[in-house]
Amino acid sequence: MNRTIAFFLMLLGFSLQWGCVPPSDKVITDINVQLDDPTFRKIHDFQDQQLVDSLYPFFHHEDPTYRYLAALAFGSIKTAAANDSLALLLSDPIDEVRAAAAYAIGQAGDVSGEPLLIQAFAREDTAGLFRLSNRAILEAVGKCGSEENLRSLATITTYQARDTALLEGQAWGIYRFALRKIILPEGTSRMLAMATGMNYPARVRLIAANYLLRAENISLDSMAGETIGRALESERDPDIRMALAVGLGKAPTQAALKTLLAVYDKETDYRVQCNILRALTNFDYAQVQATALKALKSPNLNLANRAVQYFLEKGIPQDATFYWRTAKDTLPWPIQLGMYQAANRHIPAYSVEARDAINGELRQRLRSATSPYEKAAAIRAMSEFGWNFRFLYQEGATAESPIIRTATMEALAAISNRTDFRAFFGEGYRQVRRELIYYFMQAMHSGDPAMIAIAAGGLHNERLNYQTYIDSVAIKMLDATLEKLELPKEIETYNELNKTIAFLRNQPEPAAKTPAYNHPIDWTMLSRIANGKHAIIRTGVGDIELEFMPEAAPGTVANFIALTQQGFYSDKTFHRVVPNFVIQGGGPRGDGYGSLDYSIRSELPPLHYDSGGYVGMASSGNHTECTQFFITHSPTPHLDGNYTIFAKVVKGMEAVHLVQAGTQISEILIQ
Numbered sequence: 001m002n003r004t005i006a007f008f009l010m011l012l013g014f015s016l017q018w019g020c021v022p023p024s025d026k027v028i029t030d031i032n033v034q035l036d037d038p039t040f041r042k043i044h045d046f047q048d049q050q051l052v053d054s055l056y057p058f059f060h061h062e063d064p065t066y067r068y069l070a071a072l073a074f075g076s077i078k079t080a081a082a083n084d085s086l087a088l089l090l091s092d093p094i095d096e097v098r099a100a101a102a103y104a105i106g107q108a109g110d111v112s113g114e115p116l117l118i119q120a121f122a123r124e125d126t127a128g129l130f131r132l133s134n135r136a137i138l139e140a141v142g143k144c145g146s147e148e149n150l151r152s153l154a155t156i157t158t159y160q161a162r163d164t165a166l167l168e169g170q171a172w173g174i175y176r177f178a179l180r181k182i183i184l185p186e187g188t189s190r191m192l193a194m195a196t197g198m199n200y201p202a203r204v205r206l207i208a209a210n211y212l213l214r215a216e217n218i219s220l221d222s223m224a225g226e227t228i229g230r231a232l233e234s235e236r237d238p239d240i241r242m243a244l245a246v247g248l249g250k251a252p253t254q255a256a257l258k259t260l261l262a263v264y265d266k267e268t269d270y271r272v273q274c275n276i277l278r279a280l281t282n283f284d285y286a287q288v289q290a291t292a293l294k295a296l297k298s299p300n301l302n303l304a305n306r307a308v309q310y311f312l313e314k315g316i317p318q319d320a321t322f323y324w325r326t327a328k329d330t331l332p333w334p335i336q337l338g339m340y341q342a343a344n345r346h347i348p349a350y351s352v353e354a355r356d357a358i359n360g361e362l363r364q365r366l367r368s369a370t371s372p373y374e375k376a377a378a379i380r381a382m383s384e385f386g387w388n389f390r391f392l393y394q395e396g397a398t399a400e401s402p403i404i405r406t407a408t409m410e411a412l413a414a415i416s417n418r419t420d421f422r423a424f425f426g427e428g429y430r431q432v433r434r435e436l437i438y439y440f441m442q443a444m445h446s447g448d449p450a451m452i453a454i455a456a457g458g459l460h461n462e463r464l465n466y467q468t469y470i471d472s473v474a475i476k477m478l479d480a481t482l483e484k485l486e487l488p489k490e491i492e493t494y495n496e497l498n499k500t501i502a503f504l505r506n507q508p509e510p511a512a513k514t515p516a517y518n519h520p521i522d523w524t525m526l527s528r529i530a531n532g533k534h535a536i537i538r539t540g541v542g543d544i545e546l547e548f549m550p551e552a553a554p555g556t557v558a559n560f561i562a563l564t565q566q567g568f569y570s571d572k573t574f575h576r577v578v579p580n581f582v583i584q585g586g587g588p589r590g591d592g593y594g595s596l597d598y599s600i601r602s603e604l605p606p607l608h609y610d611s612g613g614y615v616g617m618a619s620s621g622n623h624t625e626c627t628q629f630f631i632t633h634s635p636t637p638h639l640d641g642n643y644t645i646f647a648k649v650v651k652g653m654e655a656v657h658l659v660q661a662g663t664q665i666s667e668i669l670i671q
Contacts, residue, residue: 013335031065031096031553039066041523044554047073048601049517056085064094071100075641076604078622080110082550090120090133097131106140106176107641113144131165137605138169143641153187164201167194171207172325178215179638187211188218195244196231202240206610209240211635212565213275225251229259237610239635241267242275242580250278257283264291270298270657271612271634274580275308285314293326296339302579302633308338309579312345322475324358334660337365337377344384359385366395372590373575373662375399376407383411386424388514389432393439397451403575405449408593412439413458421464433464441474444481445473450593452481453493454501467504475504482631484588488515488599490621514623518599521555525562534645534671535564539574539663542655544631546615546647552602553646556617556625560646563627563669574663576630583659586629595626603644609636613649613656631656 034040042374043066046054058070071089074082082104089101102120105113117137122130141149153173159166171194174187188211194200195208212218212228220228225248232244245263248256257280264276280288285323288310288578295307311323320343327339340362359382379396382388389412396408416420416436422429436458443455456478459466478501495512502510517533529548537544550557563569574585575592588594602622609616609632614641618628629650632639634658649656 016542017320025647029064029094031067031068031358034067035526035550035554039063040069041521041554043069043073044521047076047603048468048521048555051079052077052079052082055220057084059089064092064097068094068097068100071097071104072605073605074104075100075107076602078107078109078604080108080112083108083113085108087116087120090116090137095130095132098130099136099283099606102133102136102140106136106143107604109144110441111144111146114141114146114149117141117144118149125312128165135165135169135172138166139172139176139467142173145173145177147182150174150182150184151186152575153177154184154190157190157206159569160199161199164204167200168207171204171211172270175207175211175214178211181216183215183218186221188215188220188282191215192220192224192227195247196227196239198231198234202237205235206237206240206243206635207637208609209243209247210635212250213243214638218250220251222251222253222255225253225256229256230571232259232263238269238272241269242272242634245272245275248277249282252282257287261288261291269431270300270303271580272302277303281310285316288314289319296326296335297331300657301334302577302657304332304335305338305577306579308335308342310523311339311342315346317346320351321354324354325592333369333371333374334377337374338364338383340378341381341384344381355385359388363391371662372401372403375401375404379404379407379411383414385615386415386418386421386432389415389436389439396443397439397446402448402450402589403591405446405448405480405594406454406589409443409451409454409458413454416440416458416464417463419463433466433469437466437469441477444478447484449485449490449493449587452485452592453496453593456493459501460503467506470504475501478504486597487513488518488624488626489595489597491515491595491599491624492593495620512621514621515599517601518557520564520602522558523554524555525558526550529557529561530669534650535560536669536671537569537652538666538669539655539659540666541658541663542652544652544655545650547650549607549645552605553644554608555600556603556644556646559600559626560629561670564670567667568627570667572665573661574659574665575661577659577661580633581636582630583656583663584628585663585665586618586628588627592628595628598626599623600625602642603646604641607640607645609639609643609645611635612647613647613653615647617646619643619646633657 043058055070055073057065061067067089071086074086086101086105089097092098101571102117105117112662117140121137122134126505153170156170174191175573187608191208191211194204195212200632227242228248232241232248235244248260260276260279264273267273292307292310298304300385323339323343327336327343344358362378362382366375369375369378379392382392392408392411418424425432440455440458443451482497487494499509533548535546569586572586574583575587575590576584612632612634614632616630618630619625
């Protein structure tokens with residue numbers, strides 16, 4: 001019998017209760033992580049420089065703290081080449097060290113890690129001496145394992161409610177499989193039982209509910225819908241309710257609809273209401289419209305913006321003029337322009353007068369708006385009518401504000417990427433295609449990294465055969481643009497343009513380039529916060545107080561403090577807000593693009609985005625971080641292991657929920 005299958009069959013036969021393994025004669029030394037420990041700093045420096053050969057000797061250090069830290073370093077480096085060496089630590093006498101090694105193997109995401117993890121599972125650990133590592137192993141299998149082992153993992157039913165660590169590991173493992181798009185009915189059934197069973201610990205229910213939220217193409221029948229509906233109505237934790245709501249939307253029965261609408265009316269947490277609106281996109285528009293319209297008029301801008309998204313996704317031509325009239329109501333400008341966008345998207349082709357009037361009003365709005373974010377919203381609304389492409393280019397391509405220039409190129413790219421491009425432009429589509437190619441190529445001369453990146457994405461268009469119309473001379477010009485980009489400052493643009501050049505040459509897509517090591521950790525900076533690890537972000541909607549996590553992410557914390565003390569963040573903005581997801585800001589341009597002339601490494605210890613208020617670093621891929629950060633509205637565990645967590649909001653979450661695109665950061669103060 002295959003060793004992997006045999007192992008999991010043995011797991012099925014054990015109810016792993018913490019009981020009676022004889023104690024070891026060894027003295028177990030505690031893990032003691034100290035920020036001012038020179039060896040702690042040395043290991044992090046090796047991690048920062050990705051000097052793997054310098055890290056391996058610590059695997060044999062007599063102090064388990066250093067074995068632990070060295071193993072964790074590979075969770076950030078993510079290399080399968082270290083798996084065999086890490087496997088030695090899977091039999092370490094210290095549970096935390098084993099767990100760190102399992103985490104690092106999972107982070108590599110390579111199938112070679114699967115048998116190592118399975119062999120290391122302490123299946124007879126009835127005393128719970130290795131509960132942390134067993135949990136970590138089960139989760140790590142979800143990051144690198146096969147469908148065969150998903151089935152084995154999902155069908156374990158012997159874990160009891162008191163076996164919290166094992167239940168968490170099982171839930172995390174099935175969830176991680178789902179993020180890799182490996183899904184089986186057995187996994188869905190197990191997660192459904194855990195998400196809706198009040199006998200399970202709240203943390204396990206949260207993980208399982210997020211599976212129902214995040215897993216794609218899962219099959220939930222009416223019986224599953226009834227089970228989720230009952231759990232949604234009785235669940236007290238809003239973090240779990242919001243995930244269950246989206247899961248219920250995947251069982252689109254009339255009973256599910258009735259439950260969602262009833263819960264919406266009683267709900268007091270806007271985040272749950274946002275997710276109910278998201279779930280309602282799976283139901284008939286006529287039955288949902290009234291609830292979406294109610295949300296649109298909400299004083300909570302996040303909820304109103306989620307309602308706008310509903311009308312963008314689910315709106316109908318018959319109601320387009322209604323959306324237009326609603327856009328003229330006394331509403332905040334983001335909601336008004338969002339409804340203009342919905343009207344412009346759904347207006348029937350034969351409603352020529354109404355369409356022209358809508359776009360005439362949007363032109364006036366674009367020219368009269370004083371905020372660049374309002375202008376950008378008007379540009380997005382106008383992009384829904386493809387024939388605006390010339391006007392948009394003329395108005396925005398050379399605007400002084402990078403926010404407007406970026407919105408303009410995004411609008412042109414959206415027009416280029418229309419699935420109905422040929423039908424929409426009719427016989428004129430060839431001319432429009434030529435003009436768009438010209439605009440994208442002009443962007444390459446601008447020197448603007450955002451315009452270049454977006455234009456590159458616009459040229460990467462298989463449906464319109466752009467590669468047929470771009471000759472070798474033009475491609476060489478793109479090569480020259482690529483050569484001029486400053487690294488690591490413009491790494492995001494470099495990777496996007498490099499990918500497009502390969503596409504135009506009919507070559508395989510190149511691997512994304514990672515910046516070379518260029519910015520050492522400032523340990524002196526960290527020493528200054530020994531007696532205080534807090535920062536206050538002052539905004540126009542209130543203060544947000546953060547507590548740093550320097551032991552988990554020393555390089556990131558040092559960088560953030562340095563930028564703060566230089567005054568970098570003063571008068572910057574939050575440029576991106578996704579309702580019930582994140583607020584993001586801190587970029588030098590205010591449009592989400594651009595960076596400074598250095599980059600820092602991703603620091604990815606085994607932390608979970610399992611509640612709102614975590615502060616993470618935005619990136620365009622691991623090890624590309626610099627200045628931009630985000631704060632979560634709610635649990636976002638799909639970000640785990642890929643986005644550095646370096647702080648947590650300890651006061652001011654009400655301000656986090658009030659932030660909108662364009663909200664200014666007046667200053668950040670280090671306490």
